[in-house]
Amino acid sequence: MTFEVEARDPACGARAGLLRLAHGEVRTPIFMPVGTQASVKTMDQGELASIGTQILLANAYHLYLRPGTELFETVGGIHQFMTWDRPVLTDSGGFQVFSLAQMNKVTREGVEFRSHLDGSRHFFTPARAIDVQIAIGADIIMCFDECTSYPVSEEQAAESMRMTVDWAGQCRAHWASRAPAGQALFGIVQGSVYPELRRECAEALVALDFPGYAIGGVSVGESKAEMVAAIEATAPHLPEDKPRYLMGVGPPEDLLEAVERGVDMFDCIMPTRDARNGSLFTSQGKLNIKAGRYLRDFGPPDPNCGCPVCRRYSRAYLSHLYRSGEILALRLNTLHNLSFMLSLAAAARDAVIQGRFIQFKRTFLQSYMSGQ
Amino acid sequence: MTFEVEARDPACGARAGLLRLAHGEVRTPIFMPVGTQASVKTMDQGELASIGTQILLANAYHLYLRPGTELFETVGGIHQFMTWDRPVLTDSGGFQVFSLAQMNKVTREGVEFRSHLDGSRHFFTPARAIDVQIAIGADIIMCFDECTSYPVSEEQAAESMRMTVDWAGQCRAHWASRAPAGQALFGIVQGSVYPELRRECAEALVALDFPGYAIGGVSVGESKAEMVAAIEATAPHLPEDKPRYLMGVGPPEDLLEAVERGVDMFDCIMPTRDARNGSLFTSQGKLNIKAGRYLRDFGPPDPNCGCPVCRRYSRAYLSHLYRSGEILALRLNTLHNLSFMLSLAAAARDAVIQGRFIQFKRTFLQSYMSGQ
Numbered sequence: 001m002t003f004e005v006e007a008r009d010p011a012c013g014a015r016a017g018l019l020r021l022a023h024g025e026v027r028t029p030i031f032m033p034v035g036t037q038a039s040v041k042t043m044d045q046g047e048l049a050s051i052g053t054q055i056l057l058a059n060a061y062h063l064y065l066r067p068g069t070e071l072f073e074t075v076g077g078i079h080q081f082m083t084w085d086r087p088v089l090t091d092s093g094g095f096q097v098f099s100l101a102q103m104n105k106v107t108r109e110g111v112e113f114r115s116h117l118d119g120s121r122h123f124f125t126p127a128r129a130i131d132v133q134i135a136i137g138a139d140i141i142m143c144f145d146e147c148t149s150y151p152v153s154e155e156q157a158a159e160s161m162r163m164t165v166d167w168a169g170q171c172r173a174h175w176a177s178r179a180p181a182g183q184a185l186f187g188i189v190q191g192s193v194y195p196e197l198r199r200e201c202a203e204a205l206v207a208l209d210f211p212g213y214a215i216g217g218v219s220v221g222e223s224k225a226e227m228v229a230a231i232e233a234t235a236p237h238l239p240e241d242k243p244r245y246l247m248g249v250g251p252p253e254d255l256l257e258a259v260e261r262g263v264d265m266f267d268c269i270m271p272t273r274d275a276r277n278g279s280l281f282t283s284q285g286k287l288n289i290k291a292g293r294y295l296r297d298f299g300p301p302d303p304n305c306g307c308p309v310c311r312r313y314s315r316a317y318l319s320h321l322y323r324s325g326e327i328l329a330l331r332l333n334t335l336h337n338l339s340f341m342l343s344l345a346a347a348a349r350d351a352v353i354q355g356r357f358i359q360f361k362r363t364f365l366q367s368y369m370s371g372q
Numbered sequence: 373m374t375f376e377v378e379a380r381d382p383a384c385g386a387r388a389g390l391l392r393l394a395h396g397e398v399r400t401p402i403f404m405p406v407g408t409q410a411s412v413k414t415m416d417q418g419e420l421a422s423i424g425t426q427i428l429l430a431n432a433y434h435l436y437l438r439p440g441t442e443l444f445e446t447v448g449g450i451h452q453f454m455t456w457d458r459p460v461l462t463d464s465g466g467f468q469v470f471s472l473a474q475m476n477k478v479t480r481e482g483v484e485f486r487s488h489l490d491g492s493r494h495f496f497t498p499a500r501a502i503d504v505q506i507a508i509g510a511d512i513i514m515c516f517d518e519c520t521s522y523p524v525s526e527e528q529a530a531e532s533m534r535m536t537v538d539w540a541g542q543c544r545a546h547w548a549s550r551a552p553a554g555q556a557l558f559g560i561v562q563g564s565v566y567p568e569l570r571r572e573c574a575e576a577l578v579a580l581d582f583p584g585y586a587i588g589g590v591s592v593g594e595s596k597a598e599m600v601a602a603i604e605a606t607a608p609h610l611p612e613d614k615p616r617y618l619m620g621v622g623p624p625e626d627l628l629e630a631v632e633r634g635v636d637m638f639d640c641i642m643p644t645r646d647a648r649n650g651s652l653f654t655s656q657g658k659l660n661i662k663a664g665r666y667l668r669d670f671g672p673p674d675p676n677c678g679c680p681v682c683r684r685y686s687r688a689y690l691s692h693l694y695r696s697g698e699i700l701a702l703r704l705n706t707l708h709n710l711s712f713m714l715s716l717a718a719a720a721r722d723a724v725i726q727g728r729f730i731q732f733k734r735t736f737l738q739s740y741m742s743g744q
Contacts, residue, residue, distance in 0.1 A: 037696040038689075044700060045684070067667065067692045075670060075688070083684050295439065298447060312417070312455050316447070317410075320439045324409040327699060328416060 001139070001184035001211050003243045009357040013235065013262035016352040019243055021087040021139035022182025023079060026054045028243065028264035029348050031255065031341040032089060034272060037062050038082050041272050042327070042334045045084045051307060051339045052346065054086060057267045060133050060141075061093025061100070064122075065115050069135035077137025089140040089267075091247070092129045092171075094188075095147045095216075106146075108163060126170035134180045142214065143171040145188040150221040157192035164190045165204045172208045184211040186245060192217055193226045195233035202237035212243040215263070219248035228257055235262045252281060252344055252368060256361045259348050271341050275333035278322050281340040283364075285371045287315075289333065294319040307339030373511070373556035373583050375615045381729040385607065385634035388724040391615055393459040393511035394554025395451060398426045400615065400636035401720050403627065403713040404461060406644060409434050410454050413644050414699070414706045417456050423679060423711045424718065426458060429639045432505050432513075433465025433472070436494075437487050441507035449509025461512040461639075463619070464501045464543075466560075467519045467588075478518075480535060498542035506552045514586065515543040517560040522593040529564035536562045537576045544580045556583040558617060564589055565598045567605035574609035584615040587635070591620035600629050607634045624653060624716055624740060628733045631720050643713050647705035650694050653712040655736075657743045659687075661705065666691040679711030 007016040017028040033040045033048060036059045040048055048056070058078060063069075067081075075081045078088055097103070101113035101122075110125035124132075129144035145164040148157050168187050175185045187205035191197030205213060215234050218227045231246065238244055245265035246258045255266050271281065278290045282302035287294075289301075300310040301318060309318075309332045321329035344364075351360035379388040389400040405412045405420060408431045412420055420428070430450060435441075439453075447453045450460055469475070473485035473494075482497035496504075501516035517536040520529050540559050547557045559577035563569030577585060587606050590599045603618065610616055617637035618630045627638050643653065650662045654674035659666075661673075672682040673690060681690075681704045693701035716736070723732035 037692075037698060039693055039696070039698040039700045042699040042703075044703065046680075066696060067688070071668065071688065071692075074668065075686075081686075081689055081692075083689070296443065296446065308418075314447075314453075316439070316443065317453055317455070320409075320443075320453075321411055324411070324438060326409060326411040327414040327702060328411045330699060331414075331416065331703070 003212070003241065005241065007353045009352045010355050011358045012260045014259050014348070014352045014357040015262060015264065016349045017243060017264050021055070021184070023085060023087045023139050024054070026087055027349060029259045029345045030054055030265055031345040032057045032265060032267040033338050034267055034269050037066070038078060040338070041276065042331045043338070045082060047335060048338070049086065051335065052342045053338070055139070056084060056086070056088050058088055058090050058136070058138065059093060059096060060090045060129065060136060061096035063090070063136055064093065064132045065117055069132050072135045072137060079137065087140070088138040090133050090136050090138040090142065092133060092142040092144040093124070094129070094145045097124060098147060108166060126167040127174040130171050130174045130178070130185070134178060134183060137183070139182060140184050140186060140212065141175075142186050143168045143188050145190060145216055147217050147220065148190060148192045150192065152192050154194050154197070157194055157197055161190045161197050161201050164188065165201060168205055169208055172210065186210055186212040186214050188214040188216040188247070189234050190217045191233075193222055193230060195229065198230060198233035199237050202234050206237065206239060210242070212245065213238045214245040214247050216247045218246065219250055219268070224254065227254065228261070231258055231261045231263065252341070253365060255344065256348065256364065260357065260361060266345070271337035272334050275337040276330045278329070278333065280333055281337050283367050285368050289315065289318050289322050301336055302340070305336070305340060305343070307336050307343070309336040309339070375584070375613065377613065379725045381724045382727050383730045384632045386631050386720070386724045386729040387634060387636065388721045389615060389636050393427070393556070395457060395459045395511050396426070398459055399721060401631045401717050401724075402426055402637055403717040404429045404637065404639040405710050406639055406641045409438070410450060412710070413648065414703045415710070417454060419707060420710070421458065423707065424714045425710070427511070428456060428458070428460050430460055430462050430508070430510065431465060431468060432462045432501065432508060433468035435462070435508055436465065436504045437489055441504055444507045444509060451509065459511040462505050462508050462510040462514065464505060464514040464516040465496070466501070466517045469496060470519060480538060498539040499546040502543050502546045502550070502557070506550060506555060509555070511554060512556050512558060512584065513547075514558050515540045515560050517562060517588055519589050519592065520562060520564045522564065524564050526566050526569070529566055530569055533562045533569050533573045536560065537573060540577055541580055544582065558582055558584040558586050560586040560588040560619070561606050562589045563605075565594055565602060567601070570602060570605035571609050574606050578609065578611060582614070584617065585610045586617040586619050588619045590618065591622055591640070596626065599626065600633070603630055603633045603635065624713070625737060627716065628720060628736065631724075632729065632733060638717070643709035644706050647709040648702045650701075650705065652705055653709050655739050657740050661687065661690050661694050673708055674712070677708070677712060677715070679708050679715070681708040681711070
């Protein structure tokens with residue numbers, strides 16, 4: 001993996017980068033659609049490519065439980081399994097082990113947990129989490145970390161963060177010993193809302209020298225101001241020449257705040273989950289297709305959007321599909337929202353390259369925050 | 373609408389035809405995917421066109437209740453509403469009024485019923501059913517009929533059939549008086565399993581001179597032998613130069629039996645419903661993707677199928693998607709099953725043109741009935 005900062009905005013920390021991965025290039029800033037179970041909910045791989053998806057996210061915890069790592073070893077990895085030939089990133093599953101599974105014991109060695117699917121017992125060490133991700137075969141894999149909930153005391157956050165750093169060292173060593181071809185390992189900065197902890201964690205991880213760094217522990221219930229502060233307490237302590245990934249973020253406005261502060265990569269389930277709930281992102285803000293006024297509205301979902309949905313279908317048709325319980329409603333809403341996020345990231349990138357990111361952000365938010 | 377029989381198989385009643393409709397040509401025999409609520413479940417219009425769908429089915433009862441005929445009048449019909457520029461056929465909704473709605477009263481004037489959605493009261497006369505379909509704007513519209521359940525006594529079947537003939541006359545007259553541009557009206561032959569009633573009904577409808585004729589009242593629980601007998605009791609009494617549509621049929625083997633006996637058009641929810649239940653049609657019979665043996669089967673769903681699903685995805689991936697509750701499973705299964713039915717109809721047509729339909733049918737069934 002190589003990463004090159006191609007342009008820096010003169011007025012803020014925003015950058016445009018080129019990430020070269022085993023399965024192709026990724027131009028940053030980039031939004032990564034979430035395909036937890038090796039499928040982006042309701043989407044087909046051909047569609048994802050057609051709207052400009054450069055890299056997908058999948059989840060090691062889910063894929064470890066089902067279909068299991070043995071299958072990935074047999075078929076030759078997630079790209080072959082899904083027939084997706086562009087880059088993939090897997091989250092280690094740390095977040096899911098702590099949130100979805102029934103935990104039995106957490107020690108410095110690792111976590112004993114029960115599957116949320118069938119109650120079976122499993123034990124993840126940092127090394128095991130790396131082995132699982134090597135078997136799955138993504139281009140970018142993540143350290144096994146503990147994502148603190150919100151709110152959490154500074155003492156608890158410190159203790160958790162130091163365990164995450166310890167685990168990161170174990171992950172780093174195990175990854176180096178196995179030296180997997182074409183799989184880059186990212187460290188994850190924790191520390192909750194405490195700037196000193198964020199700095200301490202970032203510095204400890206940078207000392208371990210990862211190919212890239214993530215900012216974790218955000219989008220867990222904190223305020224937008226706290227999230228921005230966490231980014232500001234972290235990004236300056238990360239190397240300029242390495243990619244930065246803000247995990248689980250986010251809505252369009254949060255993505256832009258983070259880009260302004262030097263973040264390159266994003267993932268979030270919101271565009272896909274909101275879509276399935278009938279909420280569409282548009283240049284004039286979110287639109288709830290369930291509202292009665294769209295039943296007779298023959299305009300496109302977003303008049304300023306060039307996605308396949310906006311080019312073909314009307315709000316009235318989407319509204320009818322949603323009210324009728326048709327699966328096509330979920331598909332078209334998802335395709336639109338993902339297109340919107342990918343276009344937003346691409347537009348942010350163009351703005352950085354042209355040195356007008358701040359103006360771009362202001363113009364976008366003025367319209368987006370005006371509401372439907 | 374014009375219909376031309378292009379070829380007749382020398383060894384049976386099978387024919388290949390060309391149906392010219394307001395929105396394009398349909399080459400028969402043809403399978404029509406079912407889009408009850410102006411959407412073929414899980415499918416996008418672009419996908420339907422890409423697998424060779426020539427004509428879609430929609431349902432007047434459902435569309436009358438939601439989104440309502442006023443919307444179709446505003447937007448200019450179902451083609452504009454769905455953005456589907458190929459032909460559409462609407463069923464009159466008779467079947468649904470009698471099966472889905474709560475009926476209050478049936479008289480020779482029409483049916484009073486309550487909506488299955490909200491309990492609201494409605495009254496359909498034959499003329500009203502035609503008005504609704506004219507508003508929806510399909511290329512082919514159907515007479516309002518009573519579809520008898522199975523089993524039914526000959527007396528009841530006769531009484532019901534005679535009411536259907538009476539209603540057909542009213543539909544025919546109302547349709548002629550409104551003279552809608554580009555909308556052909558088909559009569560529907562009823563008569564249950566009674567050959568004399570089938571003949572009587574067919575002759576009465578032919579005397580009314582419809583652009584096309586349907587065989588209704590099949591696929592309601594009768595045996596395959598009874599269904600074939602109903603076709604044989606009807607088709608010979610229909611004009612050679614008019615299209616014949618067997619309503620609600622069917623599985624691949626039934627479609628071929630009907631083609632052999634001179635039927636040109638088919639619709640059935642089975643390919644789409646079965647798909648959503650994990651059942652895939654293949655050249656070696658039906659395959660249940662939920663079966664454990666497919667979890668590690670990296671072959672295509674059907675090795676003899678050239679559809680977009682079989683070209684790209686494995687049984688193992690489809691199996692994983694289905695077990696994981698991913699909507700993409702429903703999509704891909706549906707796309708495959710519809711492709712299978714469309715290919716089967718196209719292959720049957722080719723066989724008729726080449727005068728080898730009987731051999732084609734035997735070869736297909738030998739493999740299809742061999743089971744997975």
